[in-house]
Amino acid sequence: MQTPVQTPPRIPPHAPQRVPENKPSRPGRPARPERPARKAKIKANSPPPQFRRLLKFDIPLFFITLVLCVFGLIMLLSASYFAAYREYGDTYHFFSNQLFFVAVGFAVMIGLSLFPYEKLKNRLILFGLIVSSLAMMLATYIGGAAVSQGGAGRWIDLGFVTFQPSEILKFALIITLAAFAHKYSDLIKTWKGALWVVGITVVACGLTFFQPHLSGTVIMFVIGLTIMFVGGLRKRYVALMGAGLAVLGVFSPVLLPLMGHTYSGSRFQSWLDPFSDITGDTFQTYQSLMSIGSGGWFGLGLGNSRQKFSYLPMAHNDFIFPVIVEELGFLGGSLIILLFVLFIMRGIYISTRAPDRFGMLVAAGITVQIGIQALLNIGVATNTVPNTGISLPFFSYGGTAIVMQLAQIGVLLNISRKARIE
Amino acid sequence: MNQEQVIKSNAPPKTAGAKSESLSHAPDRQMKIRLNYTVFIALMIFVAFIFYFLHRTAVYNSNMFREYANAQQLNDFILRANRGAVFDRNGELLAQSTPVWDVILSPFDVIENEDCPDAIATMLHEILGVDKQDVLDKVDKIQRRYEVIARRVDRSVYEKINEQKAEKGIGLFSIYLVETSERSYPNNRLASNLIGFTNYDNKGQYGVEAYYNQYLQGTDGRVVMLRDGVGRTMSREFERRFEATDGNNVHMTIDVVLQHYLEKQLEEVVIQHKVANRATGIMMEPNTGAILAMATTFGYDPNAPAALSEADEAYLEKERERLIDAARSESTLPGGVISQERMDSIDEQIQKRRHELWELQWRNKAVTELYFPGSVFKTITAAMALEERVATLDSTFSCGPGYVEVADTRIHCWAYGRTNHGTMCMTQSITTSCNPAFINIGSRVGVRRFYDYLEAFGLTARTGIDAPAEARSIVVRRDRMSSVDLAMSSIGQTNKITPLQMITAYAACINGGYLVTPHLVDRISDADGNVVRGNTAVTRRQILSSETSAQMRKMMEDVVQANGGSNAYISGYRIGGKSGTSEKIDEYAPDDMRYVASFAAFAPADNPKVIMLVVVDEPMGGLFYGSQIAAPVVSAVFRDSFAHLEIFPQFTAEEQALQDTLTPYLVGLSPDAARERLNRDGLNFTSVGEGSRVLSTIPTAGTPIGSSSSVMLIYCEETAANLPLSTVPNVLGMGVSAANQAITNAGLNIRFSGGAVANTNARAAHMSLEPGEQVPPGTVVEVRFTVDVGHGG
Numbered sequence A: 001m002q003t004p005v006q007t008p009p010r011i012p013p014h015a016p017q018r019v020p021e022n023k024p025s026r027p028g029r030p031a032r033p034e035r036p037a038r039k040a041k042i043k044a045n046s047p048p049p050q051f052r053r054l055l056k057f058d059i060p061l062f063f064i065t066l067v068l069c070v071f072g073l074i075m076l077l078s079a080s081y082f083a084a085y086r087e088y089g090d091t092y093h094f095f096s097n098q099l100f101f102v103a104v105g106f107a108v109m110i111g112l113s114l115f116p117y118e119k120l121k122n123r124l125i126l127f128g129l130i131v132s133s134l135a136m137m138l139a140t141y142i143g144g145a146a147v148s149q150g151g152a153g154r155w156i157d158l159g160f161v162t163f164q165p166s167e168i169l170k171f172a173l174i175i176t177l178a179a180f181a182h183k184y185s186d187l188i189k190t191w192k193g194a195l196w197v198v199g200i201t202v203v204a205c206g207l208t209f210f211q212p213h214l215s216g217t218v219i220m221f222v223i224g225l226t227i228m229f230v231g232g233l234r235k236r237y238v239a240l241m242g243a244g245l246a247v248l249g250v251f252s253p254v255l256l257p258l259m260g261h262t263y264s265g266s267r268f269q270s271w272l273d274p275f276s277d278i279t280g281d282t283f284q285t286y287q288s289l290m291s292i293g294s295g296g297w298f299g300l301g302l303g304n305s306r307q308k309f310s311y312l313p314m315a316h317n318d319f320i321f322p323v324i325v326e327e328l329g330f331l332g333g334s335l336i337i338l339l340f341v342l343f344i345m346r347g348i349y350i351s352t353r354a355p356d357r358f359g360m361l362v363a364a365g366i367t368v369q370i371g372i373q374a375l376l377n378i379g380v381a382t383n384t385v386p387n388t389g390i391s392l393p394f395f396s397y398g399g400t401a402i403v404m405q406l407a408q409i410g411v412l413l414n415i416s417r418k419a420r421i422e
Numbered sequence B: 001m002n003q004e005q006v007i008k009s010n011a012p013p014k015t016a017g018a019k020s021e022s023l024s025h026a027p028d029r030q031m032k033i034r035l036n037y038t039v040f041i042a043l044m045i046f047v048a049f050i051f052y053f054l055h056r057t058a059v060y061n062s063n064m065f066r067e068y069a070n071a072q073q074l075n076d077f078i079l080r081a082n083r084g085a086v087f088d089r090n091g092e093l094l095a096q097s098t099p100v101w102d103v104i105l106s107p108f109d110v111i112e113n114e115d116c117p118d119a120i121a122t123m124l125h126e127i128l129g130v131d132k133q134d135v136l137d138k139v140d141k142i143q144r145r146y147e148v149i150a151r152r153v154d155r156s157v158y159e160k161i162n163e164q165k166a167e168k169g170i171g172l173f174s175i176y177l178v179e180t181s182e183r184s185y186p187n188n189r190l191a192s193n194l195i196g197f198t199n200y201d202n203k204g205q206y207g208v209e210a211y212y213n214q215y216l217q218g219t220d221g222r223v224v225m226l227r228d229g230v231g232r233t234m235s236r237e238f239e240r241r242f243e244a245t246d247g248n249n250v251h252m253t254i255d256v257v258l259q260h261y262l263e264k265q266l267e268e269v270v271i272q273h274k275v276a277n278r279a280t281g282i283m284m285e286p287n288t289g290a291i292l293a294m295a296t297t298f299g300y301d302p303n304a305p306a307a308l309s310e311a312d313e314a315y316l317e318k319e320r321e322r323l324i325d326a327a328r329s330e331s332t333l334p335g336g337v338i339s340q341e342r343m344d345s346i347d348e349q350i351q352k353r354r355h356e357l358w359e360l361q362w363r364n365k366a367v368t369e370l371y372f373p374g375s376v377f378k379t380i381t382a383a384m385a386l387e388e389r390v391a392t393l394d395s396t397f398s399c400g401p402g403y404v405e406v407a408d409t410r411i412h413c414w415a416y417g418r419t420n421h422g423t424m425c426m427t428q429s430i431t432t433s434c435n436p437a438f439i440n441i442g443s444r445v446g447v448r449r450f451y452d453y454l455e456a457f458g459l460t461a462r463t464g465i466d467a468p469a470e471a472r473s474i475v476v477r478r479d480r481m482s483s484v485d486l487a488m489s490s491i492g493q494t495n496k497i498t499p500l501q502m503i504t505a506y507a508a509c510i511n512g513g514y515l516v517t518p519h520l521v522d523r524i525s526d527a528d529g530n531v532v533r534g535n536t537a538v539t540r541r542q543i544l545s546s547e548t549s550a551q552m553r554k555m556m557e558d559v560v561q562a563n564g565g566s567n568a569y570i571s572g573y574r575i576g577g578k579s580g581t582s583e584k585i586d587e588y589a590p591d592d593m594r595y596v597a598s599f600a601a602f603a604p605a606d607n608p609k610v611i612m613l614v615v616v617d618e619p620m621g622g623l624f625y626g627s628q629i630a631a632p633v634v635s636a637v638f639r640d641s642f643a644h645l646e647i648f649p650q651f652t653a654e655e656q657a658l659q660d661t662l663t664p665y666l667v668g669l670s671p672d673a674a675r676e677r678l679n680r681d682g683l684n685f686t687s688v689g690e691g692s693r694v695l696s697t698i699p700t701a702g703t704p705i706g707s708s709s710s711v712m713l714i715y716c717e718e719t720a721a722n723l724p725l726s727t728v729p730n731v732l733g734m735g736v737s738a739a740n741q742a743i744t745n746a747g748l749n750i751r752f753s754g755g756a757v758a759n760t761n762a763r764a765a766h767m768s769l770e771p772g773e774q775v776p777p778g779t780v781v782e783v784r785f786t787v788d789v790g791h792g793g
Helices: A036-044 A049-054 A059-088 A093-114 A117-121 A123-142 A165-183 A191-209 A214-230 A235-258 A264-272 A283-295 A320-352 A357-381 A399-418 B002-010 B012-017 B021-025 B029-060 B062-073 B107-112 B117-128 B132-139 B155-168 B207-211 B256-272 B310-330 B340-362 B374-387 B426-432 B435-445 B447-456 B483-490 B499-510 B546-564 B626-641 B653-657 B671-680 B717-722 B736-745
Strands: A146-149 A152-157 B074-079 B093-105 B147-153 B175-184 B221-226 B240-242 B249-252 B279-284 B291-297 B396-398 B403-406 B409-412 B423-425 B514-516 B521-525 B531-534 B539-542 B576-583 B595-603 B610-617 B660-662 B684-688 B696-698 B704-706 B710-714 B749-753 B762-767 B780-787
Touching (some): A049 A093, A059 A093, A059 A320, A059 A399, A117 A123, A117 A165, A123 A165, A165 A191, A165 A214, A165 A399, A191 A214, A191 A235, A214 A357, A283 A320, A283 A357, A283 B029, A283 B062, A320 A399, A320 B029, A357 B029, B029 B062, B062 B074, B093 B117, B093 B132, B093 B155, B117 B132, B117 B155, B132 B147, B147 B175, B155 B175, B256 B279, B256 B626, B279 B499, B374 B435, B374 B447, B374 B483, B374 B499, B374 B546, B374 B595, B374 B626, B396 B435, B409 B435, B409 B483, B423 B426, B426 B435, B426 B546, B435 B447, B447 B483, B499 B514, B499 B610, B546 B576, B546 B595, B610 B626, B671 B684, B671 B710, B696 B717, B704 B749, B710 B717, B736 B749, B736 B780
Parallel strands (some): B684 B710, B749 B780
Antiparallel strands (some): B093 B175, B249 B521, B279 B291, B279 B610, B396 B423, B514 B539, B595 B610, B660 B704, B696 B710
């Protein structure tokens, strides 16, 4: 496969034929010329034009997503049936729920893949997104609607469904930063612009952090940093942020408990020594490591995990990866990681070929968001990073999460429709 | 990022020149490079880290984590191997293990499975008879998973509980039956010191149980089961079974019949002579070393090895009281209150004493304890001299002035001050057990050769018997052996050996000169009867020529038959033997001496089938000579055993007269027929009442009575019931004929016992009925005669 890294030089950044692509509505702009090649293709092939149009997105990305979802459902069934039976008396409780949401998610994904992503930066949509996400975030602070789970008030209960508003906020952050960097491509290179984007990111991070929701904050920050950096923030500011972060990191064991994260300090300790308190603080990590260790090279075989029998906490959720390694071994675990690496590579590939800055940054943001979340989850399971309570995209049980992820991939697919992909 | 610099420098035309919005909205090179290089590489570095950690956990440290995981996931039950059984030489069961079950209740699972506690309690109450409330109380401990309801229930209970569980579904997951095994010893005390017992871990302690533990115990199996995170056992598909291998069976060389005879007589002698430090006896096949019986009195019941005898318990209680009294009188506290520390120290002392008593009742005295063999050892000294030809049967020895002086040390003869043995031949020397004579014989052998023989007879090394904790003899070092040591050794007073070593050396003197290895176990077989290990007779070496050995047999037989029979003599049998009485010179002062009385004998003298040694340690009843105390034991055991050993008597006419006959069965016979039958047996009779048929006899049919006894024929029960009772006369101390006469005159019958009946010096020493007792006429009184002339040394 051709790696995206080699491609940029071959794409002239100022190629004239790409200019008129997305802005037909604006006055004083030439109408978007139809592409003769595409028309000819449609004519040449017999399937209905609507269907052809439907599939005119990046097939590899779609395929990777499909594989991840199917794989995820299979592993979810394996990891969850015991807990489902214990808690609900129905072996398929979690599986069937997840199946439903995956189906919904795919519908949303296909739908959004047809929705022109450029419209996301329309004032109305953008402000709607920002206001609604902020409102929901604030709602978690007010309580009432908030559901406290795992010690953090990060959920909202709408009666028929509970979801994390930070999921929406992440998306809003991506769109907002991308739109800013798109519109103010020169400003962003100045300290003023830098202040803006950093400010936006800090607001999003802060709202998440004080929920408190450390893992969400980390992801929020990584998204912000990625979009800022790719969007043209000067390196000195990036370096400055890095330095600031490093200082924060050093003092985090002291700072985090002061700011409401009472359980975070011990998590650092647990990370350094996963055996220090195997019935308390390091219980989750220790059980996770035992599951992974039980796997060896090839695992115990699909369905044969023992740790899922009430040993591994949240085996169908945050700790589904250890079950996968226990059953499918190092190789199975590696396959998952490689699938996510492929996803990242394809996301970056699409991003690189996006027709405009907005598309590129949105694509990069979505790719990094899903990618970093997967890597952090696996990192937690393998004790590469401290335990922060983070789910594995496409695998962990969680309806709104999977719909949200697939929706964002829908946006990514829409970008891919307009990207120059050979 | 050189490349980026380059791109930047190329950029101005785009950013500065083209003000067009569309151009500025297109992604520039810098963005693409940042995304494709910096961001991507950063993510891949993270991926690399994850791979490293994943590999480290899943592959590199896999075994460690898998072990941890197994430790929490697996539940294993031990499948107890059934311990092998122990049999005697005739297949009589001595020890066996039977599976038993502990009934365990898991309150946690009662709650978890929503079992009805009441139904469980009722069921357990009905089957086990346990208190219902007790069970309910245990169910209330809901956090517990292991509450013992009953221990060691047998198979029938086990099956009943399982049946109920399956039928009614009561306690399916909360009542467990854990299999263990119980060791039982059907013969209780019999041979307890040889068999040993098992501890709570089913491990053998003492005796054969300990020595052959590895053969007996088998290999435990395991059931490995998977359990879930809250401790419940998962389904059967995860179960792995490793079956247990049952232990092998041990077939001992002992014979419970002989063992019983030996123990019975030893117990009697211990009681009769107030023996302070127990008695031990060994019966052995002299040619093979197979132990036929071996006992220490008193033993214990291996079914309850920690139980002490009543006397011991009473002693401990008394000792405790004594200590408390002592403490109270010493107490400085008001009212003689004893401090807690003092109390603890008293309890500690009592506990220590209890352990000592346990040790005493558990150990096998014949193997684990040393003694001075005394005069029995003179047999060995004589054998050395004969083999070395420094003396012959015709050599003469002298008692001298009743003592002998060796290197300024005066060693007395045992009879010093009473008689002087004068000048004797070898056989007479050994019959009289004259010390000076044997010191002379020992000196003729000399230190070097004497020591060579000590080694050859196996007295300096362990015999190698298959019993635990065999003691190592204490023998004077060869280079330190002085002439006094030699003199004392010649009469058995210097070297301390085990009774087993003594009998093994003694066997070598009479079995043709071969030193055999004594053994308790004949073979070990597996459950299918295949022999796993066989202990064939091991002859270690030949010490004496067969001629010397034959001379020894002859000489020893003469010793027993001297003067018409010693206490060990049994008429009709050819028995050889030697008594011994040793002073415990290493433990007691001369004015408070205690003794060890012993007797070694074998039969038949011409071709020994059995050799026996009885050692009575510290008889305190007045008598202490081996010939007085140990010889009658040997005689009694032999008399009981010979038929079983298929050793048959050959009587002289004189002896025949003293033999017992059995009272014939006369009931229903006419007076004439009964009279004729009695005449044929040489028995007298008296008639009671008138009648045509004998209704009963005194003694009843089958009772052994002495020849020429009188049988009372009863024709009329009423008359018989009104007959005046006879008074048992006191015949103790009388000679054979006087005693016979006294008892016959009283209208009673006498039965002779004791080896020395034919000896003119024999005196009645023991009667089966108390003198003065009123008994029906014709009753048999058994009188044991012993030779009252002490044979010591």
